[in-house]
Amino acid sequence: MAVDTALLTLDPADPELSVLQVRRTDGPGWALPGTFLHPGERLADAVERSLRTKADVRGLRPRQLRVYDDPARDSRGWVLSVAHVEVVPIRRLDSRRPRDTRLVPVARPGRLGFGHAEIIARAAQEVRDRYADRPDPDHLLGRQFTLGELHRVHQAVAGRPLQRDGFRRLMKPLLCPTGHLVTRTGGRPAELFRRVSNP
Amino acid sequence: MAVDTALLTLDPADPELSVLQVRRTDGPGWALPGTFLHPGERLADAVERSLRTKADVRGLRPRQLRVYDDPARDSRGWVLSVAHVEVVPIRRLDSRRPRDTRLVPVARPGRLGFGHAEIIARAAQEVRDRYADRPDPDHLLGRQFTLGELHRVHQAVAGRPLQRDGFRRLMKPLLCPTGHLVTRTGGRPAELFRRVSNP
């Protein structure tokens, strides 16, 4: 019994939804981070453990995607894997080891074994669905942000342009205005917003 | 490692979405049909096996819901369970043993252990989502049916009345007219339809 995780993030330099991959220890190539489940361990704890040791990321709320149970999936034997998806802002990945990890756009995941390409595709779809009608539910942005910043993040997650005015009208009733203005780049100052109910 | 299945059906006498429960062998009360996974066995095969022995149902296409991994879930020890959902017409349950099984409306599942009530709620939601915009995807009806029959099935699955004319307009473009009319009860004869792409 194993867990595998598609850890997604946004690279601000290249605004595409990307997935963390780790160098395989048992052979050449890359794979999703994963681990075998310890006896009595919860799935979320195993995900946390695998990502803590491989990418130094903590405080996760992984979501299950599905179980992959094809007996031929893993050449080492019969391994059931519970696929998970998790989204973190890229600064949470700063402490990862660059030689043993890489970030790859989800649209071009490379050649992966274990059916990991399918997990990535499903993970990307899950995140896109989550972002379709909620303002940045996975906190890629901080507590406060402008509608322009939110717009760019949602476009990057969706992987396609989203109409600006329609996006504003959809998101504005879901946000809490702070009343503060901010000037980030040359242009009219933008209003800062917060998510509505935020821990 | 185990599988549990919410096997849903419609009782024509009482048009509510109902779930099959089996008498527990290790204690009093009722539970969802389930079994432990055999080594090397696929999840879908374990589901099929458990339902074949307990309800004499074959030819299933179970869908995964999620894994339940709470270590305190099963008092007998550490058991991960993959919950599944499956829908069959009630005639496929004719050969079940009446004393050891029962059909219960999903809205009132009774007192169940192992978190089975939550599985049932999630299963019902999954089926309702599937039925929201497709004509009877799980073949509760046969190959041919009238829009009135389809309407009654969808209402029973949804657990609430669905507007008749809106339902017709939504479903008609998804159906293939046969050109044949049929008179089932006193009233104007209805046209028979088929699903569009049907194996």
Add this chain to the structure above:
DNA sequence: CAAATAGTGTCTTTCAGACATTATGCT
């Protein structure tokens, strides 16, 4: 002023909800 970004107004199309009307068989 020009460029860049933020914010608003408005038109059209589409679609769901709701109600009404017509069609055709049965007793």
Add this chain to the structure above:
DNA sequence: AGCATAATGTCTGAAAGACACTATTTG
């Protein structure tokens, strides 16, 4: 005729797509 069911027509309001316009900053 009267009832039951099937099928269609039409109005309205909400939401999405699309385009245009105004507002406010920097250089």
